[in-house]
Amino acid sequence: MSVTTGCGGGSGSGDEGGSQVITIWDQEQSAKDIAEGYAGVVEQFEEAHPGVTVKVETFPFAQYRDKMLVAMKGGTGPDVMTLDQVWTPEFAAAGLIAPLDDRIGESDVIKEDDFFEGAWQSNQYDDQMWGVPLNFDVWEQMYYNADLFRAAGLDPDNPPKTWSEWNDAAAKLNQPPNSFGIGLIGCKDETSSVLTDSFIFSNGGEILDESGDVVFDSPENVEAFEQYQTLLQYSPAGSAGACEQDVVNQFTAGKAAMILDGSWQQDTMKNAAQFDWRIALPPAPDGKEFVGALGGWNLAVNAKSENQDLAFELIETLSQPENQAAVNSLIPALQSAGEQFVNENRQQPEVILAALAGGRPRPASPVYPQLSQVQQAAVQEIIGGADVKSVLTDAAKQMQEIIDTNS
Known part of the structure; x- marks a missing residue:
């Protein structure tokens, strides 16, 4: 397992000590140590996938999008990445991320009804699904x-x-x-x-x-x-x-x-x-x-990754309620985890949940x-x-x- 912060360069299908390596990139979240949150998830995934090493790299928000675009347009970048909701159509239209409809359809873990509706909709562009919701919130x-x-x-x-x-x-x-x-x-x-x-x-x-x-x-x-x-x-x-x-x-x-x-x-x-x-x-x-207008982050798969099946399995692992909670300082997009987070951490949670339920994504445009x-x-x-x-x-x-x- 490797968890790093602010590093450049992605992996894709590299190898580390003979292991198959998959990489996930995320933005740094200010309210908690995101690397610590990922550590338990990575350990869980690696135990279930012998011979696989997961590398997590996090970047400051101000640098994140530019680093990712440069890497992915150069044919490298991570296997899995978090994308701001409003970036998803841009990355999809540019052919940088893979459509996930078939994999979602076959998944026993990722079900539309388990997620907040607005968070799920934020992954839809050109009649396809391009990601899986990780977290979201609403203005305001x-x-x-x-x-x-x-x-x-x-x-x-x-x-x-x-x-x-x-x-x-x-x-x-x-x-x-x-x-x-x-x-x-x-x-x-x-x-x-x-x-x-x-x-x-x-x-x-x-x-x-x-x-x-x-x-x-x-x-x-x-x-x-x-x-x-x-x-x-x-x-x-x-x-x-x-x-x-x-x-x-x-x-x-x-x-x-x-x-x-x-x-x-x-x-x-x-x-x-x-x-x-x-x-x-x-x-x-x-x-x-x-x-309200929604914001948040989705998990997507690099269209040029040689490990797309493993990448999606990592997304499935991250889409379990306890794991979404572990890697989030925002509201988890899974409804059960999100409701628990709001009820445990926020004053007047009923107001927030009502705002979330009525929220809509911003325009889906590249x-x-x-x-x-x-x-x-x-x-x-x-x-x-x-x-x-x-x-x-x-x-x-x-x-x-x-x-x-x-x-």
Whole structure:
């Protein structure tokens, strides 16, 4: 067994002391020693497969995707790798990962009904399955400061449930410069896309339709971004540069009465928020239900691996509940393991599980990163006060050009 961190170069079918070697790559997860988590799984797999050595290599997130693309396009790379949900279509379209439909169909271990629905769907592209879910989470829950709610005459046991109630609460909570109604992520990175996706999805909007055409400027999306723009008037100045940690800091300092973020931030809140904090499902448009945007990681098989059967067997081993829990600091994608994780580790687990059950993957497109960059630029303009309809119309044209150019 070999577990290393931050190493370059993959293996594939190499050999170590006469053993058959398979390699798995993963990103480093901050909340636990991922190498330690993999050690027991690897030992279990090697005992069941005499003569096989498993090498685990982990990389910082910022380096991971580029290292993997370089290795795999060069014909090497790992046998098994974790992929961000939004990378899966890109890797599939480029022929870098193998479709898994036949293997999943024959598996006694991997069954669709055992996984959270949204996590399973994130592996589907071009009518095929390209991975098996490892973990996932949803953007987002609404964190709120119950003490500030009371001070504003609001009932903390009855947080806003609709967009109109949300706007009213934000206005009452807005007490600048001491505190603000809400802190909103707006900086130009993926968090602003996935956050605003939840506004879009909750209002019945889409970014791409079923045919893969851009519908970013739909009436539903215009309404969604107008709601985001309305809330901005109750947020601290500088939302265009406010990233996730910035709004978390605003909240824990008592400067923002509400923020939108994922369940992973509860670890921070438990240590840093010195007040009565709670979570709720974010408000939805009047008469509709909140729909969050999913994120997470899937396990895929290198299309050029000479050990694809063994690679899939390793995925099967990693897809057992106790093993998913061992290698995760995020919510395991297996429903039984995920529910146990949330119930044991999170405050108000019923809120998180409800958000997970209603979550949807981001658009399945091989050019998703480029589409997201256009969306991020649109968010910047909207924060600056630009007309939402005009911004979305221009953005939709840019997105469609990207798709057409890469078709």
